[in-house]
Amino acid sequence: MTESELLNKIKSNPAVFSELFKLYYKPIFGYVLRRTGDFDDTADITAETFFKAFKYISNFSYNGISIKIWLYRIATNEVNLFIRQKKRHNRIFERLKLEDNELFNKYLNEDRRESDTELQKNDQFLVILKEVKLLPVKYQEVISLKYFEGKDTKEIAEILNIKEGTLKSLLSRGLEKLRKNAAKFNF
Amino acid sequence: MIMDSQNFEDRLRQVTKPEVKELKHQDMLADATAKGKDKSVVSWWWLIIPLYIILTLVMKSIYMPNTSFISNIQELTSKQKLTSSIFFLILPIIFILISFYNIRKIYFLSGNPKSVIFLKAVWLDILMILFSILILIIYVL
Numbered sequence: 001m002t003e004s005e006l007l008n009k010i011k012s013n014p015a016v017f018s019e020l021f022k023l024y025y026k027p028i029f030g031y032v033l034r035r036t037g038d039f040d041d042t043a044d045i046t047a048e049t050f051f052k053a054f055k056y057i058s059n060f061s062y063n064g065i066s067i068k069i070w071l072y073r074i075a076t077n078e079v080n081l082f083i084r085q086k087k088r089h090n091r092i093f094e095r096l097k098l099e100d101n102e103l104f105n106k107y108l109n110e111d112r113r114e115s116d117t118e119l120q121k122n123d124q125f126l127v128i129l130k131e132v133k134l135l136p137v138k139y140q141e142v143i144s145l146k147y148f149e150g151k152d153t154k155e156i157a158e159i160l161n162i163k164e165g166t167l168k169s170l171l172s173r174g175l176e177k178l179r180k181n182a183a184k185f186n187f
Numbered sequence: 188m189i190m191d192s193q194n195f196e197d198r199l200r201q202v203t204k205p206e207v208k209e210l211k212h213q214d215m216l217a218d219a220t221a222k223g224k225d226k227s228v229v230s231w232w233w234l235i236i237p238l239y240i241i242l243t244l245v246m247k248s249i250y251m252p253n254t255s256f257i258s259n260i261q262e263l264t265s266k267q268k269l270t271s272s273i274f275f276l277i278l279p280i281i282f283i284l285i286s287f288y289n290i291r292k293i294y295f296l297s298g299n300p301k302s303v304i305f306l307k308a309v310w311l312d313i314l315m316i317l318f319s320i321l322i323l324i325i326y327v328l
Contacts (some may be wrong), residue, residue, distance in 0.1 A: 014221055021217035030207040047216055052296055058307040059280050070298040077295070096219040107211035107259035118205045125204050147199040151261070179195045 003067050010057055017054050024068060028075050034148045035079050036141070039115040039128045043108065045082055049075040051096070065158050072159045076145075081136050121129065127173030131181050146171060233282070237274040237322045262324065275326035279319035286312040286319070 001009075001019075009016045023183055030050060033042040052074050060070060098104045119126060125148075145156045157164045238306060244259040264271045290309045294300070306313075 017221045018214070018217040020219075021213060025213050025217070026210060027209050029190050029210060030205075030282050033207060037197075043212075047220070050216070051220050056293065056296040059293065059304055061298075061300050061304050065298050073298070074296060082272060096216075097222055098215060098219045100215070104212055104215045107215065109213055111210050114208070115205070118207075122203050122205045128199065128202060143199075148204055161295070162283055172205070175192070175196065179192065 007057070007060065009012055014054070017057070020053070020055075020057075020067065021050065024048060024071050027068075027116065028071050031072065031149055032075055033115065033119075033145075034125075035128070035144050036082070037119060037126060037133075039112045039119075042115075043083060043111075045078045046075065047076050047096070052078070069155065069158045072145075073161065076141055076159060080141065081132075083137050083140070114157055127185055128178075131185055134181075135174060136169055139177065142167060142170045143174050143178065196208070233278065237278060238318065240274060241322070241325060257328070260328075271326070275322055279322045279326075282319045283316055286315045 006019055008014070010020065025046070029042060029046045032045045032049075033039070036042050036045065049071065053071055060067070065073075111187050132143055136144070141160060142156060145159060149160070153167060157167050158178045160167065162170075240263070244263065245256055247259050248254050248256040264275075290312050293308050293312075294305060297305065300308070
């Protein structure tokens with residue numbers, strides 16, 4: 001099924017939205033995890049991202065960007081909001097009607113354990129992430145998308161809704177700031 | 188020692204990153220999301236209050252002899268300075284700002300939609316801005 005067909009199906013039957021979860025929940029969760037380095041914040045931010053996507057998908061149309069890029073855009077916005085507000089993300093799980101809260105929490109705890117183990121295995125990444133998080137948000141997002149997610153310039157410009165020229169200058173300045181700090185944290 | 192730019196970029200690319208293998212909570216969350224409803228804090232029905240007041244003043248000017256809509260408004264604003272400035276000035280300005288913010292948010296979250304689809308999504312916000320401007324004009328005049 002193409003993205004366009006999936007989009008039409010979701011618009012006519014909202015229950016099909018779960019297909020979008022199957023395709024993109026894990027990649028978006030991974031992206032948010034690599035930006036925050038914290039499972040609970042990631043779970044909240046990713047859930048909020050998909051909730052907003054569900055709310056606004058009826059307005060979404062193919063106007064240059066794909067569903068995947070669109071989801072990355074919402075997720076980036078949510079992460080930036082979380083960083084700027086410097087407080088815990090609004091607990092979306094409390095606003096959603098879960099069929100079995102106990103089972104959901106059990107699954108969430110198991111996922112947290114897996115995720116924490118995975119984070120601990122990548123200690124070098126955590127060292128660099130800690131330094132990236134000290135940079136202004138505009139540099140954090142471009143560095144993360146380019147070097148942690150492996151996105152190309154065109155994709156990043158689409159996700160951030162900026163011109164490629166602006167992106168290149170943000171990348172160069174952000175990288176320079178990070179590189180200067182690299183000597184301090186022995187990277 | 189400061190690494191050169193190219194080496195540093197290569198190191199950033201090469202460093203192993205945490206990957207997400209399986210997420211057990213995913214399916215339950217997908218079901219809950221599809222059933223979820225957003226609770227909006229701001230309701231445009233708040234604008235009904237100044238509109239109601241304006242309507243009563245219009246009615247008064249029609250049925251009361253020797254009164255006009257403008258004189259009724261002037262009477263209200265001089266006698267009820269605080270209440271009238273809240274309903275005719277502060278409230279519409281707040282609603283204009285909220286509506287513009289909402290339009291910008293919808294445009295962003297809808298992935299830069301086509302104009303017709305976008306207008307369908309924001310018609311209520313546009314209506315709210317027009318109502319608010321109308322109330323502001325009536326108050327200022």
